[in-house]
Amino acid sequence: MNSPITNKTQMKSLLKTEWLKIKYYRAFWWITGITTLAYPGINFLFYNVYSKIGDNKDQVSRMAKFLIGNPFSFPEAWHTVAYFSSYFVFLPAVVVIMFITNEYTFKTHRQNIIDGWSRNQFMLSKLIDVVIISMIVTVLLAIISFLFGLINKSESNGTMFDMSYYIVLFLLQTFSQLSIAFLIGFLIRKAFLSLGIFLFYFLILEPILVNVAKFKFDDIGRFLPLAISDRVIPVPAFLGKISPEGYQKALDSIPIHIVLTVIFTTVLWVLCFKINSKRDL
Amino acid sequence: MASVLSINNVTKFYGSLKALNNVSFEVPEQSVFGILGPNGSGKITLLGILLDVLKANNGNILWFGHPPTMDDRKKIGSLLETPNFYQYLSPVNNLKITHSISGRGSIDEIDTILKKVKLYERKDNRFNQFSLGMKQRLAIAAALLGSPKVLVLDEPTNGLDPVGIAEIRELIIELRNNGHTIIMASHLLDEVEKVCTHVAILKTGNLLTTGNVNEVLTDDDIIELSAYDLNKLAEILKHYGKNISIDVKMNAVSITLPKGTAKLDDVNKFCFDKGIILNHLILKKQRLEAKFFELTNN
Numbered sequence: 001m002n003s004p005i006t007n008k009t010q011m012k013s014l015l016k017t018e019w020l021k022i023k024y025y026r027a028f029w030w031i032t033g034i035t036t037l038a039y040p041g042i043n044f045l046f047y048n049v050y051s052k053i054g055d056n057k058d059q060v061s062r063m064a065k066f067l068i069g070n071p072f073s074f075p076e077a078w079h080t081v082a083y084f085s086s087y088f089v090f091l092p093a094v095v096v097i098m099f100i101t102n103e104y105t106f107k108t109h110r111q112n113i114i115d116g117w118s119r120n121q122f123m124l125s126k127l128i129d130v131v132i133i134s135m136i137v138t139v140l141l142a143i144i145s146f147l148f149g150l151i152n153k154s155e156s157n158g159t160m161f162d163m164s165y166y167i168v169l170f171l172l173q174t175f176s177q178l179s180i181a182f183l184i185g186f187l188i189r190k191a192f193l194s195l196g197i198f199l200f201y202f203l204i205l206e207p208i209l210v211n212v213a214k215f216k217f218d219d220i221g222r223f224l225p226l227a228i229s230d231r232v233i234p235v236p237a238f239l240g241k242i243s244p245e246g247y248q249k250a251l252d253s254i255p256i257h258i259v260l261t262v263i264f265t266t267v268l269w270v271l272c273f274k275i276n277s278k279r280d281l
Numbered sequence: 282m283a284s285v286l287s288i289n290n291v292t293k294f295y296g297s298l299k300a301l302n303n304v305s306f307e308v309p310e311q312s313v314f315g316i317l318g319p320n321g322s323g324k325i326t327l328l329g330i331l332l333d334v335l336k337a338n339n340g341n342i343l344w345f346g347h348p349p350t351m352d353d354r355k356k357i358g359s360l361l362e363t364p365n366f367y368q369y370l371s372p373v374n375n376l377k378i379t380h381s382i383s384g385r386g387s388i389d390e391i392d393t394i395l396k397k398v399k400l401y402e403r404k405d406n407r408f409n410q411f412s413l414g415m416k417q418r419l420a421i422a423a424a425l426l427g428s429p430k431v432l433v434l435d436e437p438t439n440g441l442d443p444v445g446i447a448e449i450r451e452l453i454i455e456l457r458n459n460g461h462t463i464i465m466a467s468h469l470l471d472e473v474e475k476v477c478t479h480v481a482i483l484k485t486g487n488l489l490t491t492g493n494v495n496e497v498l499t500d501d502d503i504i505e506l507s508a509y510d511l512n513k514l515a516e517i518l519k520h521y522g523k524n525i526s527i528d529v530k531m532n533a534v535s536i537t538l539p540k541g542t543a544k545l546d547d548v549n550k551f552c553f554d555k556g557i558i559l560n561h562l563i564l565k566k567q568r569l570e571a572k573f574f575e576l577t578n579n
Contacts (some may be wrong), residue, residue, distance in 0.1 A: 013382075016381055017378055017381040020370075020374060020377055021370075024370055024374060025369060106365060107362075107363065107365040108365050108367060110334045110361065111366070112382055113334055113354070114354060115354070115359070116351050116382055117351060117382055279336075280329075280335045281334040
């Protein structure tokens with residue numbers, strides 16, 4: 001058995017090695033580039049819709065705008081941008097899946113061990129990959145939220161950074177969902193099969209299950225892997241106006257979903273470490 | 282001599298298939314240890330267990346006298362099965378990763394080692410543009426990084442051209458002369474015969490024999506002799522030993538004697554005293570190939 005790694009220099013060495021793998025991986029930079037465009041893109045789309053409403057000078061539209069409030073001004077901007085951007089988690093998920101399945105395709109998962117990593121160190125290096133990617137997209141999100149907030153004059157009484165905790169929630173949600181992508185790649189080992197399964201589950205299967213459960217089974221779908229962390233960032237306030245009760249309920253359940261997400265993600269990684277230390281490579 | 286590696290009763294199953302059956306042997310320090318066996322004999326499974334990519338179902342191994350740790354693996358230069366590298370990286374960047382993980386060698390050493398395996402001119406090409414032979418050379422470079430005292434090489438000449446094979450053979454002899462211990466798996470008997478000091482022969486997961494190359498190779502001494510009258514020669518030799526055979530085509534008689542007992546001058550004198558003058562007398566070592574077939578066919 002290998003003891004858990006707490007040593008700082010070992011950690012640094014793992015980081016250095018992963019950076020060597022990432023640095024020249026073109027797909028990584030492509031996806032990062034695409035994500036950089038996608039986040040502001042989707043937010044801009046909704047921002048436009050909102051602006052259009054304001055363009056009409058009639059009484060109803062102005063009323064509507066007044067009621068909605070500007071979702072892209074501080075502090076709600078942090079929430080709104082995080083919510084819309086989170087739809088694009090499948091972009092970094094592609095990178096996460098490629099990073100783990102590459103190791104199996106190239107058989108470098110064996111070579112890394114042969115060269116002297118323990119199996120736990122290998123797993124830790126992969127955990128570092130997922131953390132790095134989650135951090136990068138979170139930094140992107142923070143910058144974009146900040147810019148949206150800056151260009152939209154605030155009409156609320158809240159101060160600028162009141163709701164900036166949504167950045168942390170976004171990080172938690174992204175890390176949790178990317179960990180699911182990782183698990184699939186780790187178990188399936190084949191790049192395209194893993195990508196297919198993840199995208200099918202993310203885009204089609206779970207949304208259907210969650211919606212069916214919402215009406216038929218007392219919303220039990222909230223405990224599905226992706227939904228657990230989805231509910232850490234509920235719909236933005238202006239969409240919440242459609243059903244104020246439901247919105248309040250969603251806000252109230254954030255803390256429990258934070259706890260559930262942390263538990264779920266921890267269990268997931270413990271499982272990965274355990275499986276990896278037992279099986280033949 | 283101290284053992285670099287002890288293998289004790291190692292057994293490995295793949296499902297119900299027994300890939301290794303209670304295999305035990307020792308690898309002495311500063312030896313070139315060849316693990317031989319036909320396809321599917323368990324060579325690679327054994328090497329995989331030595332390097333912790335496969336888990337044995339039973340038995341244990343000791344590296345340097347203690348159960349294996351990851352620090353042991355860092356000190357061992359290894360090439361297992363196929364060359365495993367990041368396809369999108371250049372040889373230099375791949376070796377940087379080897380260095381970063383194992384701590385063997387240094388960044389400055391990479392150029393020198395690429396020159397040694399004749400890849401220096403291609404050092405900025407991506408790995409996936411390499412031919413099989415070049416990939417194999419890079420794998421050998423990775424194993425050599427930091428000049429490790431112990432090397433584990435699986436089919437080191439795989440995919441190389443005749444010049445490359447000769448170069449690797451010289452390299453292994455050079456390493457042996459410098460006191461390195463090399464454990465190599467191979468099915469190329471010629472290769473093993475030329476460089477190994479010790480062998481272990483595996484067949485369908487069972488260890489058939491192990492030991493010093495000279496001991497394993499020549500269980501018996503075979504003397505080949507010839508004279509004008511072969512029949513008379515064969516007749517008188519009956520008083521000298523067993524297993525006398527006449528090879529008409531080669532125009533020679535051969536006689537098998539227990540290991541280490543063949544003394545050519547004695548034989549010569551014996552025949553001369555009986556009135557036969559020899560025109561041919563030679564001690565033949567059984568070639569590894571013949572021995573290998575003999576062992577693995579039973």
